[in-house]
Structures are given as structure tokens and as C-alpha cells.
Amino acid sequence: MASTAKFWREQAARYNLEGTRCVNCGAFFYPPRIVCPRCRRNGVIERYKFKGTGEIITYTTVYQAPRNLNRQMPYALAIIKLDEGPRLLSEVICDPEELSTGMRVRSVFRRIGEEGEQGIIYYGTKFVPA
Amino acid sequence: MIGIVSYGVYVPLYRIRVEEIAKQWGENGASIKAGLMVEAKSVPDLDEDAATMAVEAARAAILRASLNPRDIGAIYVGAESHPYAVKPTATIVAAAIDASNSITAADFEFACKAGTAAIQTCMGLVSMGEIRYGLAIGSDTSQASPGDALEYTAAAGSAAFVIGQDRVVAEIEDYASFTTDTPDFWRRDMQKYPSHSGRFTGEPAYFRHTIAATEALLEKTGLQPADFDFAVFHQPNGKFPLKAAKSLGFSSAQVKPGLLVPYIGNTYSAASLIGLAAVLDKASPSQRILLTSFGSGAGSDSFAFRVTDRIEEVQDKARKVEHFIRSKKYLDYAAYAKHQGKIRM
Numbered sequence: 292m293a294s295t296a297k298f299w300r301e302q303a304a305r306y307n308l309e310g311t312r313c314v315n316c317g318a319f320f321y322p323p324r325i326v327c328p329r330c331r332r333n334g335v336i337e338r339y340k341f342k343g344t345g346e347i348i349t350y351t352t353v354y355q356a357p358r359n360l361n362r363q364m365p366y367a368l369a370i371i372k373l374d375e376g377p378r379l380l381s382e383v384i385c386d387p388e389e390l391s392t393g394m395r396v397r398s399v400f401r402r403i404g405e406e407g408e409q410g411i412i413y414y415g416t417k418f419v420p421a
Numbered sequence: 422m423i424g425i426v427s428y429g430v431y432v433p434l435y436r437i438r439v440e441e442i443a444k445q446w447g448e449n450g451a452s453i454k455a456g457l458m459v460e461a462k463s464v465p466d467l468d469e470d471a472a473t474m475a476v477e478a479a480r481a482a483i484l485r486a487s488l489n490p491r492d493i494g495a496i497y498v499g500a501e502s503h504p505y506a507v508k509p510t511a512t513i514v515a516a517a518i519d520a521s522n523s524i525t526a527a528d529f530e531f532a533c534k535a536g537t538a539a540i541q542t543c544m545g546l547v548s549m550g551e552i553r554y555g556l557a558i559g560s561d562t563s564q565a566s567p568g569d570a571l572e573y574t575a576a577a578g579s580a581a582f583v584i585g586q587d588r589v590v591a592e593i594e595d596y597a598s599f600t601t602d603t604p605d606f607w608r609r610d611m612q613k614y615p616s617h618s619g620r621f622t623g624e625p626a627y628f629r630h631t632i633a634a635t636e637a638l639l640e641k642t643g644l645q646p647a648d649f650d651f652a653v654f655h656q657p658n659g660k661f662p663l664k665a666a667k668s669l670g671f672s673s674a675q676v677k678p679g680l681l682v683p684y685i686g687n688t689y690s691a692a693s694l695i696g697l698a699a700v701l702d703k704a705s706p707s708q709r710i711l712l713t714s715f716g717s718g719a720g721s722d723s724f725a726f727r728v729t730d731r732i733e734e735v736q737d738k739a740r741k742v743e744h745f746i747r748s749k750k751y752l753d754y755a756a757y758a759k760h761q762g763k764i765r766m
Binding site: 402 | 466467468469470472473476477480504505513516517519759
């Protein structure tokens with residue numbers, strides 16, 4: 292799990308699916324990019340908050356979890372294509388057997404980890420069936 | 422006119438039936454279910470807590486009235502199950518709704534009435550003209566010691582209310598509070614589970630405070646029970662609110678639309694507020710709503726709301742309470758114990 296400071300720096304992206312887009316070419320970026328790889332110096336980057344809806348491209352079920360996710364086994368991980376275009380990897384909260392490719396999902400706010408019982412709790416975005 | 426500008430609720434998907442809990446402890450499930458008038462209670466998912474639920478309710482409130490979160494000037498979150506002992510839940514909510522940094526925020530604790538105390542605080546700031554909107558939230562993943570009577574009802578849920586003076590959907594006509602030092606329910610520092618005084622939680626605690634605050638409100642406003650279309654009371658079980666209502670002169674028909682405890686249990690700080698939200702979901706303009714919360718320790722806040730014409734514009738813009746009542750998956754006791762962190766790994 293990320294360090295407290297690293298996680299804090301990524302808070303807007305993790306909490307609110309905040310990324311960026313290039314006003315010049317219309318491309319969306321998540322996680323946020325500060326330079327448009329297509330337009331380079333002609334790119335105009337601005338903050339963009341994704342709507343949080345999308346569809347499952349592919350998925351897997353995790354039966355061997357890191358220690359802090361033991362209680363959640365088995366759980367589903369999916370590559371989700373946001374409606375604006377970018378793809379991201381996220382946990383999808385549902386019975387893994389309910390999953391299918393092309394399934395519509397929406398974002399929710401959940402705990403995504405913690406640094407042990409005394410450490411920081413990490414919050415962020417996961418997805419549920421829409 | 423100060424009032425509710427918007428509202429949102431959240432109840433987790435999972436439930437456990439009262440009979441399933443009773444079975445573990447050799448109790449008579451049917452008798453407990455009838456005695457409490459509770460069929461099942463909500464259970465948080467493994468990755469949910471009072472903060473995540475508060476965020477979901479707050480986002481629903483913002484969506485419902487198409488608010489700009491940057492117009493919110495104060496965020497108060499009431500809970501008895503804040504995820505951190507020190508590190509405000511309100512800061513997490515503020516970040517997760519993309520609120521401005523130039524806001525005041527704090528966490529409240531007053532057992533099951535911390536949410537209505539948050540509403541009162543927002544009313545003060547709004548009426549002073551210090552803020553445009555205040556966000557008041559009641560959110561809890563309540564805990565009960567395994568085998569304790571509270572385990573049958575201690576549930577999870579959240580309700581968020583935006584308080585302001587413009588775009589009001591329900592005017593707050595007036596309020597009254599009643600507070601004493603009554604040790605009916607408490608949790609000492611570092612203790613995982615709360616303790617309570619058994620039957621003492623009834624007459625000297627719930628009924629005394631609920632009735633005194635409501636009577637004070639009726640006296641202050643000159644209103645009669647018959648002047649209200651709905652009456653919502655804190656609902657630790659199904660029987661208490663109906664009994665309090667009856668002794669105050671309210672009918673069960675006024676209470677039942679906001680009585681959710683039979684389906685989701687006692688959601689603590691959110692309990693009376695989810696009841697209020699359920700009533701707002703179906704209220705018509707100019708109807709009047711009574712809300713009386715109760716928090717152990719002990720105190721009650723009683724409010725008179727008058728629904729405005731604007732209610733119809735917002736009712737269908739976010740998930741209604743009915744949606745959360747219908748969406749459910751039942752757990753057995755072992756899965757519930759895992760969800761509630763009752764099993765140490």
C-alpha cells in the first residue's frame with residue numbers, strides 16, 4: 292500500500308475520479324497526465340472529473356489476496372472503460388459470478404485499504420453494477 | 422426562510438434477520454421479532470464505514486438538487502462510529518464531494534441524535550448569513566456486543582441534509598430541544614462495544630426526552646398533533662416510536678410512513694433522518710412534518726417542517742429510501758460477524 296504522503300497526493304484522483312483532458316485534441320486521461328502525449332507542447336491540459344460510469348472490458352476473481360484484503364476473498368477485479376474513454380483497474384463490488392464483459396458499472400466511495408490498525412485508512416473509488 | 426434544500430440517504434445492501442441472530446444465542450427469534458417489531462437490520466459491507474456511507478448520502482443530496490458543492494460553507498458529521506477517534510470524518514466527506522477548502526467542518530457525537538444537532542448548527546450559521554448552505558449528516562455503522570439485546574437492531578445507514586435559505590424544499594418552522602445527564606447508553610474510551618442500562622433506556626431516557634422535546638415544540642409553535650401530516654421519531658425499535666407517538670396524541674398513520682426500523686434496524690445517528698427522508702420522498706407541498714430525534718446520554722431535538730412547492734422538483738432526482746429498502750441481500754450469522762469485524766484475524 293502507498294505511503295501516507297503518496298496517497299494524499301493522489302487523493303482527488305482516488306476520491307473523485309479526477310483526471311485531466313486535453314482541450315486541444317479532446318483526449319481524457321486517468322490517472323491525470325500533465326502533458327498530452329499526442330499534442331505535446333500544443334496541448335492544453337485541464338482538470339476533469341469523470342462521471343463515474345463505464346463498462347467492464349475484462350475481469351478476474353481473486354482467491355489469493357494480500358493480507359489486508361483477506362476478509363474480502365473472493366473478490367472481483369476488472370478493467371473498466373470509463374464512458375469518456377480511459378481504462379482503469381478497480382475492484383467491482385458484487386458476487387464475482389454476476390460479472391460479465393460489457394456490464395455497466397458506476398463508481399462508489401469505499402475503503403480501499405489501511406496501514407494496519409494504527410495507520411491511515413485509505414478511501415477511494417470502487418465500482419458496483421449500475 | 423430556513424429549511425432543507427436537499428437530502429440524500431444511503432443504506433448498505435446487506436441484511437441479517439432477527440431470527441438468524443436469535444438462533445446463535447438460543448433465543449426465541451419469533452418472540453424477539455414481534456417484541457421489537459423488527460424483521461431484519463442492515464449490515465455494512467466489508468469496506469464500508471460511517472465515512473463512506475456519509476459520502477454516499479452527501480453525494481446523493483448534492484445530486485438531488487443539482488447543487489454546486491462549492492456553495493457549501495459548513496460540514497458536520499454526526500456519528501457514534503467515526504472511523505477515526507481523532508481525524509474528522511467531515512474532512513473526508515468534504516474532499517469526497519469536492520467541497521471548497523474554505524469551509525468550517527467538525528464531527529459531532531451525541532449517540533443517535535448527533536445528526537439533528539448538526540442540522541441545528543447549520544441553521545445557526547445559515548441564519549447568521551455566514552454560509553449559504555450547511556451540510557448536516559448522521560451516519561453510523563453501529564456496533565453491539567455479540568449476544569447483547571442491542572445486537573438485534575444495531576444497524577448501518579446514513580442521511581445527509583443540506584440546510585439553507587434559498588431553494589428550500591421543506592421550511593424549518595421551529596425547533597425545540599430537551600437535554601439531561603441520563604446514563605442510559607454509553608461507550609467508554611477504547612471499548613469496542615457500547616453498554617446500556619437495560620430497561621432504564623425506556624421511560625427515563627427515550628420516552629422522557631422524546632416526549633418533552635415534542636411537547637416543547639408544540640407549545641412553542643402552538644401546533645397540535647393533528648396539524649401534522651407525518652410524524653417521525655427516533656426508532657431504536659418499532660414499538661418505542663409508536664408508543665411515544667400515541668402518548669403525545671399522534672396516530673400510527675402519521676408515524677408509519679417514516680418508520681423504517683422494521684426493515685433496516687436502528688441506524689443510530691441516521692435513524693430518524695432516514696425516516697424524515699422517506700417522508701420527504703412522498704410528501705406534497707404544504708404538508709407538515711414533525712421530526713423528533715433521541716440520543717442516549719440523553720437528549721432530543723424536535724422540529725416542525727413545512728413542505729414547499731419545490732419538493733416535487735427534487736423527489737425523483739436521487740435514489741429514494743424505498744430503493745434502499747428493496748435492495749437487499751441476506752447474510753448468515755458467520756458472514757455478518759465477518760462483516761462487522763466481530764471475528765479477529
